[in-house]
Each structure stands twice: as C-alpha cells, then as structure tokens.
Amino acid sequence: MMKKNIFLFVADQMRNDSLAHMGNPAAITPNLDALVDEGVSFENAYCQNPVCVPSRNSFLTGLYPHVGGHRTMHYLQRDDEPNILKEMKNNGYEVIWIGRNDVVPADRKKTDYCDEYYDGVLDENTRDAENSEVDHGATMNEASKKLQEKMLSGDNYYSFYMGKLPDGEGYGKTDWNCVEKALDYIDRRSQEKSDKPFFVYCTIAFPHPPYACEDPWYSSIDRHLLPKRRPNIKDVPNKASMLYGINQKQQLDNWTESRFDELRATYLAMVSRFDAQLGLIKDKLKATNLYDDTSLIVFSDHGDYTGDYSITEKVQNCFEDPISNVPLLIKPAKSIAVVPRISKAQVELLDLPTTIAALADFDLSYTQFGKSLLPVLAGQEIHKDAVFCEGGRIHGETQAMELGHGPSSPYWPRLSTQYSEGPEHTKAVMCKMGDYKYIMRLYELDELYYLKEDPMELNNLAVKPEYQEMLQEMKNRVTQFYMETTDFVPNKRDKR
Structure with missing residues (x-):
C-alpha cells in the first residue's frame, strides 16, 4: 500500500489552555477545534523541557534532554545524534523543513536532514554560510521597531508586551512567509507525478513573545472572557526560587489587571x-x-x-502547566484507525518520532524512549502511567548558564537569575501521574500538587506530613525513570 504523507505544523510557546476546545472561553481557534471531529486532541500532553532547544532536541529524537546533555539553548544536535527528519529521508520520504531551527548548528547544512530547507527568509541553497540563521523576532519594519522601543521602557521593559501591530509586514512576517512556502509546496506536489510521499516539518514563531499581533486577530479577543489569572508568585509560599527571582526582576507587581488582560488577550x-x-x-x-x-x-x-504568577515568558527548570502542558492534535490519514475525541491519556512530545515512524510503516534505526500513539488514536485511553519534564544544572556548570545578556536584554530577569549559584537554576524533574504532579529538586524544596483540587498549583503538599507516602511513591517512579533512560548503547559498534 502506498505510504501516506505527514505534515507537522508546530507553534512556538503555545500553552494547551489557549485553545477553545480545551476550555478557554476567550480563545478563537476554530481550525484546531475542528480537528477533534477528525482526530485526537491530547489534554495531557507534556513537553520534556520548557524551553526551545532542549524540547526540540527531544521531540525530534525520542530522547529525554538528560540523555545527550541537552539542557541549554546553546548546545544543539551533534553530528552523530539521530533525528526523525533524517529517518524519514532515509525511508523514502521527500523531507521539507520550513521555519524555525533551534536544533542544527549554523555551521552544518540543514539539507543533510532534509531535501529542502527554508527559514522564512532564504532557501538553504541561496544562503550565505555566515548568515545561516534568521532571528524571527528581529525582522521588524519601522512601525514594529517603534512598538519594540515602547516595550523597552518603564515598567513595561521586561514584560515582552508590544500590543497591536499595524500590519503583518514587520514582526511576524517570517511566519507568513513560511506558511506561503508550505502552500506553494502543496500546490507543487499536487501537480508532480512523484512516487515519494512527503514529510513537511513547518515550525513557525508565534505565539512566542514579544506579545504582538495585527488585526483582525488583535481586536477579535473579548477581554471580558479571559479566564482567571494565577496569583502573584510573591504571595504563594513553597514554590521554586527561580520564579521568585524572575518576578522580582521583571517588575510587573504594580501592573493593573487590565494591563495583564491586554497582554493575555494579545497572546490569544x-x-x-x-x-x-x-x-x-x-x-x-x-x-x-x-x-x-x-x-x-x-x-x-x-x-x-x-x-x-505575575511572570511572562518561560523558564528552564519549572514545570507548571502553563509552560509544560502543550497542545498536541493528530488527524491521521483516512486509512489509519481513529476514534475522534479529546483524550485524557498521558502522553509526551517525545512519543512523536516513533508515532511518525509507525504512520510511515517503518521502525526507527536507533534506541529511543517514545511510545507510539497509534493505539490511542484508535481509542485506547491508557498510554503512560507517568510523564516527565526536566531541566536545570548542577552548581559550577557555567556552560549551562547561558551567559552574555545584560540588563538591556528583555531576557535579563530570567537569564541573570540562571547565573546565580544559589538554588535558582539547579536541576529538577517533574513527574506527573494522574492528578498528582511531583517535582524533585536537587538543592531546594520538592513540590507536590493535587491538580484535581489545585489546578493553579498553589498548595505544595510536599511540606505536609499526610502526603509523605504519596511523595515517596512519586520519588520511586522518578528513580525508575532515570534507571530506564539514563543512557543507551549506540547502535553502531566501534572497530577494535
């Protein structure tokens, strides 16, 4: 039987509860919502690290960040590491990579991983080797730059809030370029007589901050329908010190609720x-x-x-649902068995490579830790007993601090807190089992939340004597997780 095509459309920094069918009354997401009638939307999908590079290294390989040391933005894939793009290319697919990278170093050709690469500005074969990446947030026209200047002022400086864009020609234009490239490719493929199935990895920048959008989307969000915001972190005890440090430096404590509403509506x-x-x-x-x-x-x-929590953006070693629980929707080709629905099965983005391989009817050529989602698509609701997200560093691990940003950078509140040799940026791992979420921290207080009664993750049960048995159960599961996944023996033997 002829192999079917696969198309990945990937957002950057989109939280699961930003979708209408996930219960957000202010969200306007009709196309995402409609996929529930044809496929599966996963209510309990979790990334394996809450920042770009480690997460992408994980969901493109099926390996947890700790396996290859991918715990920072500055260390991308090595030559010998596996990747689903390479796997698809080696198994007869025409592989088209459009948009964001955050995986392959600038001195390595993207076309080693695909047949065509386009970053939103230039194709790979027309790109200067010394200018092989594009900063999607920096491609701004004069109108966008004026908004950015306004963002970088007063108590707005570290908020990432820009607001209403005059048009789609400045900031955010690269996303439109990427979508146009994808549409052109689909047109081209429909006219070609090719025996090759296609695999498109189209990964764009929105809704990554700065928070800014043009009409009609900017004006479409009803500010009165926004769900309740989680309370200021300075009023919540027993949370990670990283959050308190960022909150203090971002200086958003004096913002009115209406200002936060504008930021949140712009994100939506x-x-x-x-x-x-x-x-x-x-x-x-x-x-x-x-x-x-x-x-x-x-x-x-x-x-x-x-x-x-009066915080914007994200952080590497905290795991509250706004940054770790992500949208994941799969509409399979018509020949693939599916029971359309919102699934409560616990899944990880790391499950994607083996799921894609199963859709393409081949086995991955390397050891990995994902589990195919095809049985869940077909109706099964039990997938994994636990899902994990991890990040941070040990003391003295300066290469993981991401040094180099001063107070003029809007990222300074987070990154300067990462430089600290206190407990702020140190190692942690999240383990979610059913309604319980546990966070083991190397140098500070562990966390435990019962999400059914505490969905905003405000009441740390790890400090309560009556929850010590549950705490120990979660610790045991983390131990098993690391025993199973700490490393793997390479598939290629060395000569002796």
Whole structure:
C-alpha cells in the first residue's frame, strides 16, 4: 500500500489552555477545534523541557534532554545524534523543513536532514554560510521597531508586551512567509507525478513573545472572557526560587489587571493567527485532494506563563502547566484507525518520532524512549502511567548558564537569575501521574500538587506530613525513570 504523507505544523510557546476546545472561553481557534471531529486532541500532553532547544532536541529524537546533555539553548544536535527528519529521508520520504531551527548548528547544512530547507527568509541553497540563521523576532519594519522601543521602557521593559501591530509586514512576517512556502509546496506536489510521499516539518514563531499581533486577530479577543489569572508568585509560599527571582526582576507587581488582560488577550490573538494559518494549510490540502492521504500533526514545543504568577515568558527548570502542558492534535490519514475525541491519556512530545515512524510503516534505526500513539488514536485511553519534564544544572556548570545578556536584554530577569549559584537554576524533574504532579529538586524544596483540587498549583503538599507516602511513591517512579533512560548503547559498534 502506498505510504501516506505527514505534515507537522508546530507553534512556538503555545500553552494547551489557549485553545477553545480545551476550555478557554476567550480563545478563537476554530481550525484546531475542528480537528477533534477528525482526530485526537491530547489534554495531557507534556513537553520534556520548557524551553526551545532542549524540547526540540527531544521531540525530534525520542530522547529525554538528560540523555545527550541537552539542557541549554546553546548546545544543539551533534553530528552523530539521530533525528526523525533524517529517518524519514532515509525511508523514502521527500523531507521539507520550513521555519524555525533551534536544533542544527549554523555551521552544518540543514539539507543533510532534509531535501529542502527554508527559514522564512532564504532557501538553504541561496544562503550565505555566515548568515545561516534568521532571528524571527528581529525582522521588524519601522512601525514594529517603534512598538519594540515602547516595550523597552518603564515598567513595561521586561514584560515582552508590544500590543497591536499595524500590519503583518514587520514582526511576524517570517511566519507568513513560511506558511506561503508550505502552500506553494502543496500546490507543487499536487501537480508532480512523484512516487515519494512527503514529510513537511513547518515550525513557525508565534505565539512566542514579544506579545504582538495585527488585526483582525488583535481586536477579535473579548477581554471580558479571559479566564482567571494565577496569583502573584510573591504571595504563594513553597514554590521554586527561580520564579521568585524572575518576578522580582521583571517588575510587573504594580501592573493593573487590565494591563495583564491586554497582554493575555494579545497572546490569544497570536494563537488565533496561528489557527488561521493552520486553516490555510488544511484548505490547501483539501483543494489539492491531498488531505485524506495526509496525517496532520499540530503541537507546540512548550508553553508560556503569559502573566500567570505575575511572570511572562518561560523558564528552564519549572514545570507548571502553563509552560509544560502543550497542545498536541493528530488527524491521521483516512486509512489509519481513529476514534475522534479529546483524550485524557498521558502522553509526551517525545512519543512523536516513533508515532511518525509507525504512520510511515517503518521502525526507527536507533534506541529511543517514545511510545507510539497509534493505539490511542484508535481509542485506547491508557498510554503512560507517568510523564516527565526536566531541566536545570548542577552548581559550577557555567556552560549551562547561558551567559552574555545584560540588563538591556528583555531576557535579563530570567537569564541573570540562571547565573546565580544559589538554588535558582539547579536541576529538577517533574513527574506527573494522574492528578498528582511531583517535582524533585536537587538543592531546594520538592513540590507536590493535587491538580484535581489545585489546578493553579498553589498548595505544595510536599511540606505536609499526610502526603509523605504519596511523595515517596512519586520519588520511586522518578528513580525508575532515570534507571530506564539514563543512557543507551549506540547502535553502531566501534572497530577494535
């Protein structure tokens, strides 16, 4: 039987509760919501690290960040590391990579991993080797730059809030370029007589901060429908010291609720624009008669605090749901068994490579730790008893501090706190089992939350004597996790 196409459409920094079908009354996401009628949306999908590079290294390989030391933004994939893009190319797929990188170093050709690469500005074969990456947030016209200057002032400086863009030609333009490239490719493929199935990895920048969006999306979000914001972290005891440090430096404590509402609504507008772009891709696949033969997978690399706890952006070693619980939706090709629904099965982004290989009907060539989601698509609700997210460093691990940002950088509140040799940026791992979420911390207080009664993760049960038995059970599961995944023997033997 002819192999089916696979299309990945990936957001950057999109939290799971930013979707209407996940219960957000202010969200406008009709195209994402409609996928629930054809496929599965995973309510309990978790990334394996809540920042870009470690997360992408994980979901493109099926390996946890600790396996290869991918715990920082500055260490990308090594030559000998596996990658689902390479696997698809080696198994007869035409591989098209469009958009963000955060995986392959600038001095290595992306076309080693794919047949075509486009970053939103230039194709790989027309790119200067010394200018091989594009900063999507820096591609701004004069109107966008004025908004950025306004952002970098007063108590707005570290908030990442820009607001209403005058148009889509400055900040955010690269995403439109990427979507246009994807649409052009679908058109081209529909006219070609190719025996090769295609694998498209289209990964765009929104809703990654700065928080900014043009109309009609900016004005479409009803500010009165926004869900309740999580309270200021300075009023919540027994949380990670990293959060207190960022909160103190971002200086958002005096913001009014209406200002936070504007920031949160702008973020949802960015999500809605992503949804509209997904709609363009869906419509093009249908118009070219490729939709039924294409598995469509939509997800985000991690989430965003978006003002919860009076914090914006994200952090490497904290795991509250706003930054670790991500959208994951799979609409399989028509020949693949599916029971359309919102699934409560616990899943990880790390499950994607083996799921993609199963959809493409081949076995991965290397050891990995994901588990195929095809049985869940077919109706099974038990997938994994526990899911994990991890990050941070040990004391003295200066290469993981991400040094080099001063107070003029909007990222300074987080990154300067990472430089501390206190407990702030040190190692931690999250283990979620059912309604309980446990966080083991190397140098400070552990955390335990009962999400059913405490969805905002405010009441740390690890300090309560009556929860010590549950705490020990979760610790035992973390021990098993590390025993199972600490390393793996390479598949290729060395000569002796």
